[in-house]
Amino acid sequence: MDFAFDARTEELRSRLLAFMDEHVYPAEEVAEEQRAGLASPWDTPRVVEDLKAEARRQGLWNLFLPDAEYGAGLTNLQYAPLAEITGRSPHLAPTALNCAAPDTGNMEVLSQFGSDAHRKQWLEPLLAGEIRSAFAMTEPDVASSDATNIETRITRDGADYVVNGRKWYISGAMNPDCAVFIVMGKTDPDGQDIRRQQSMILVPRDTPGLEVRRAMRVYGYEDHSHGGHAEVVFTDVRVPAANLIGEEGGGFAIAQARLGPGRIHHCMRLIGMAERAIELMCRRAVARTAFGKPLAQQGVVQNWIADARVTVEQLRLLVLKTA
Known part of the structure; x- marks a missing residue:
């Protein structure tokens, strides 16, 4: 078995290691000092924007996205050792390269399954690092690791869908730059095929009825660097039917x-x-x-x-x- 990385991976590893040494590690102490002076613990230290600008200048941007039209066009095997390097400074490096969750997964969803309008409105600013996003799947009352259990309802009403449900441990929801949620719920709760009951829909953060209720802790800690984990409640949240990602019943596969x-x-x-x-x-x-x-x-x-x-x-x- 060949354990060596290919030439492109080695070249990117070399550049990324240098970026970490020259820019990221020196910024760690600066970021901590800036966090202490922020108005909100969920705000982003100013030095992060400096790192993002330098990463873009060096072409170390959107490395995670395998779609060459939008990202670096790397396979998972090529990106994996780069993700390892960013893990050496988890509060700064992934965000600096625009490779931080949950935005990475959301960008993958929009690039693969979103409409042209979805890509224009949401994918492009995410790719540019201008906004952040959240992914709302996990729920408090069911074992959400089995997505067929999800109880949130996405109900068609004329030209709209209406979303009702309660989500928690929703990554990114506390970030003030979080502009949109990808929400998973059931459009056909009584459907015979339990893997065709779910759909995904885009809900802008400022939609009436969407409430980011509170920040949540994981093992006693709050993740301030990536927008935290939050309890989010959807009460009669109405969005246009065009906000549906893909087709009704496609949510589980997505x-x-x-x-x-x-x-x-x-x-x-x-x-x-x-x-x-x-x-x-x-x-x-x-x-x-x-x-x-x-x-x-x-x-x-x-x-x-x-x-x-x-x-x-x-x-x-x-x-x-x-x-």
């Missing part, structure tokens, strides 16, 4: 197309986080002395580092094979 690639992206970013942690662990082990010798010379510390290295190598190979 969800599978959207979520599959994103799992690879997330896993590789986590591997990047783990790699940086191992790096810091090794530096600490060499620099810190205890009981008369560096930690690096303590057998148990060497074992911990070795165990971490083996685990990360296994996981990387598994994710790349999946990609």
Whole structure:
């Protein structure tokens, strides 16, 4: 089995590693200082816009999107090691490259399944990094990992659809730049084929009846860097029928197309986080002395580092094979 990356991936890796060293890592402390002075914890530090401008200038932009018309035209296997590098600075790098969730998946949906009007109104500003978005699938009262359980209703009423339901852990919803939600719900709740009951529809944030009720925590933490996770309630939210993505009953298939690639992206970013942690662990082990010798010379510390290295190598190979 050939474990090497192809020439284009290696070239992009080299450029991205240099971008991280020259721009992203130095911006981490700046971003933290700026966050402390923001009016809202959900606002974006100014330095992020500087990073985005530099990434665009260097052609390190929309790398995630396999559609060459809109993105870099990379396969998942080519993009995976780039996602790993961005994971080394998860609060800055993905956003700097316009490769942050949930916008990545939403852009994939719009590029693959959206109408020309959808692409003009929503995809183009997302591709340009001018707005952010949210994806509303998960619900509190059902096991939403099985999307056939979803209870939100999308009901046809003349020239419109009316959305009613409650969603939570909706990524990106707290971001003040979040301009649109892709909402998954049932247009045919009694349909015989449970995988044809669901549809997806675009709901602009300022639509009456859409309420971003509160920010939610995951294991005690709020994710301020990507727009948080929120409880969102839709009460008689009325949007034009043209806002439907694809056809009625196509929502389940669209969800599978959207979520599959994103799992690879997330896993590789986590591997990047783990790699940086191992790096810091090794530096600490060499620099810190205890009981008369560096930690690096303590057998148990060497074992911990070795165990971490083996685990990360296994996981990387598994994710790349999946990609």
